[in-house]
Amino acid sequence: MPILALTGISVHIGSLPILAGIDLELAAGETIGLAGPNGSGKTSLLMVMATLSRPTSGSGVVLGEPLDQPSIRKVRPQIGLSAHDPGLYPELTLKQNLRLFATLIGRSQEQADSMLRQVGLEAARDRRADQSSNGMQRRVDLARLLLLEPMLLLLDEAHAGLDSHSEMLVDELVARNRSRGGAGVVVSHDHARLRERTDRIIILDAGRVAV
Amino acid sequence: MSRFWTHASAIARRDLTIEGRSGEVLSVVLPFAAVAVFVVPLSIDTLFVDLRSLAFPVYWLVSLLFGMQVALRQTGTETINQRRQLALAGVDPLSRFVGRSLAAAALIFSVTLFTLPMVILFYDPEPKPPLAATVVVILTFATGLSLLSTLAGDVTVGLRTRSALAPLIVAPLAVPLIIGGSRATEELARGRSSLTWIGLLIIVDLALAMVAVLAARPMEEATL
Numbered sequence: 349m350p351i352l353a354l355t356g357i358s359v360h361i362g363s364l365p366i367l368a369g370i371d372l373e374l375a376a377g378e379t380i381g382l383a384g385p386n387g388s389g390k391t392s393l394l395m396v397m398a399t400l401s402r403p404t405s406g407s408g409v410v411l412g413e414p415l416d417q418p419s420i421r422k423v424r425p426q427i428g429l430s431a432h433d434p435g436l437y438p439e440l441t442l443k444q445n446l447r448l449f450a451t452l453i454g455r456s457q458e459q460a461d462s463m464l465r466q467v468g469l470e471a472a473r474d475r476r477a478d479q480s481s482n483g484m485q486r487r488v489d490l491a492r493l494l495l496l497e498p499m500l501l502l503l504d505e506a507h508a509g510l511d512s513h514s515e516m517l518v519d520e521l522v523a524r525n526r527s528r529g530g531a532g533v534v535v536s537h538d539h540a541r542l543r544e545r546t547d548r549i550i551i552l553d554a555g556r557v558a559v
Numbered sequence: 560m561s562r563f564w565t566h567a568s569a570i571a572r573r574d575l576t577i578e579g580r581s582g583e584v585l586s587v588v589l590p591f592a593a594v595a596v597f598v599v600p601l602s603i604d605t606l607f608v609d610l611r612s613l614a615f616p617v618y619w620l621v622s623l624l625f626g627m628q629v630a631l632r633q634t635g636t637e638t639i640n641q642r643r644q645l646a647l648a649g650v651d652p653l654s655r656f657v658g659r660s661l662a663a664a665a666l667i668f669s670v671t672l673f674t675l676p677m678v679i680l681f682y683d684p685e686p687k688p689p690l691a692a693t694v695v696v697i698l699t700f701a702t703g704l705s706l707l708s709t710l711a712g713d714v715t716v717g718l719r720t721r722s723a724l725a726p727l728i729v730a731p732l733a734v735p736l737i738i739g740g741s742r743a744t745e746e747l748a749r750g751r752s753s754l755t756w757i758g759l760l761i762i763v764d765l766a767l768a769m770v771a772v773l774a775a776r777p778m779e780e781a782t783l
Binding site for chain 2: 418424428476
């Protein structure tokens with residue numbers, strides 16, 4: 349059974365079509381790249397895959413649960429999403445942000461602290477999120493995904509604003525996810541990286557699959 | 560501890576830690592509540608109006624207005640991405656609601672309790688209500704106001720008019736809370752039973768909790 353299967357997914361905001369008739373299947377252990385110009389619907393498609401946005405029409409199954417059923421909430425903890433804005437709490441420190449997430453997903457505080465070290469934030473752990481650079485915040489996001497070990501990994505421009513060490517961590521995350529049998533979707537403008545790190549590339553244009 | 564309560568307490572701790580860092584309640588709401596208590600006598604002619612008769616109405620009005628400020632404070636508002644991360648972490652919307660309400664109730668209770676001695680000192684109501692019973696009234700009031708404000712905050716999340724709309728929803732619906740609180744304190748001060756009014760507060764709290772149980776999940780799905 350595929351980890352994700354979308355059939356004829358369309359999303360409209362008012363009368364404006366954002367996605368039109370997207371068909372997509374993602375098998376276990378498969379990682380795909382998603383590319384396309386700005387406004388082509390990449391993030392909207394990722395939100396549908398993350399079960400956070402209801403399609404206007406079409407159907408889908410994510411991790412065995414139909415998208416339009418309330419039971420879809422059950423599979424959300426198996427989905428790891430790295431969005432443009434990591435959604436950290438600005439007043440909390442990087443450590444507190446990660447520890448909070450660890451508590452919510454049932455991991456220990458020690459695991460959170462260890463992950464913070466792995467992503468190279470040991471020295472900055474007591475820095476407030478709003479006083480940390482974008483790259484540091486993205487690294488906390490990365491640490492969250494490493495802690496979570498999701499079955500469906502969704503990365504929206506996860507390499508953006510990262511130094512080479514953090515970029516390597518993202519690549520490692522994708523590789524580790526694939527070897528565990530999880531599926532992944534990597535959104536990027538960097539076609540070379542997508543060709544190198546993913547099994548196939550889908551290009552979106554004006555809400556439709558172009559290639 | 561069940562997963563539900565682990566999540567609720569983590570969310571409540573999060574909100575209280577954020578408040579501890581931002582100091583929005585301590586440095587903004589509390590001083591203004593104190594000013595409001597002291598300003599009322601300056602705006603009336605104390606030769607004709609007995610300040611003592613105003614003590615409890617002023618107290619409950621200040622509690623309502625500043626309690627709302629506390630519950631709807633800017634730093635207590637979650638962004639859409641924070642809400643999404645919580646949903647993906649498997650946090651039940653009701654558990655999230657309970658956690659946020661618990662933190663808001665603790666803060667409203669603190670502000671309301673803080674203004675009580677100021678009202679007693681400045682307005683000198685006679686006779687004074689017994690402290691223990693008054694604390695019970697304040698607790699049930701704070702619980703109701705926090706539930707109501709958290710609901711209003713969730714209904715208006717993401718709206719540009721949120722800061723104006725949420726208090727407009729809360730204020731009229733909080734009328735039973737202010738009547739219950741005010742009448743309960745009056746009865747206590749007169750040495751009479753206030754059970755009817757405390758009962759009203761508890762019934763309102765339970766009704767709001769019921770609405771939250773029914774609405775938390777659909778509300779979250781609609782606003783993710």
